Amino acid sequence: MIKSVIVSGPPAIGKTTIAKGLATEFNLQYISGGDALKELAREKGFKIQGEDWWDTDAGMNFLNLRKTDFQYDKIVDQKLKEIFNRGGVVITSYTLPWLVKDGIKIWLFGSHQNSAERMKIRDNVNVVQALKIVKRRYSENKALYKKLYDIDFKNDITIFDKINIINLNHIITLVNTCNWV
Secondary structure, three states, X not given: OOOOEEEEOOOOOOHHHHHHHHHHHHOOEEEEHHHHHHHHHHHOOOOOOOOOHHHOHHHHHHHHHHHHOOXXXXXXXXXXXXXXXXXXXXXXXXXXXXXXXXXXXXEEEOOHHHHHHHHHHHHOOOHHHHXXXXXXXXXXXXXXXXXXXXXXXXXXXXXXXXXXXXXXXXXXHHHHOOOOO
């Protein structure tokens, strides 16, 4: 069985870009943990629009709901664990690296400023606004996952196989060195 890959890191650091690139390069299925959470939000009555939905008031309202009701994260994380354990997928997730064994776990390193610059281009917002959004999402997610799973997000990265500043070609080379079966 081909192992699965998890790509994690701070908000807007390039997880989706890298994960889709790895999925294409290694002919694996791509799964977005964020998209799975969006589906639950839609079922709860939230109107989901655009790739930048997490950065909208509605996205932040759903995050606030998740801080008081962990069922959403637990449902998605359980589903992602099952998919991960089947093998042959690349998954973006904040929490999954701490919740599974095996596979290949990649942490994308970057500053809030790096994320804000990416968001500025991706979401067509000014860098000051992007930096504010990135910092808020980071601190909110960090607090949520600490409370939910006792994960010290970004500070405890010892579980990762590969830690990289965002460079798809370099990550492909690193993943090629991993034992895939």
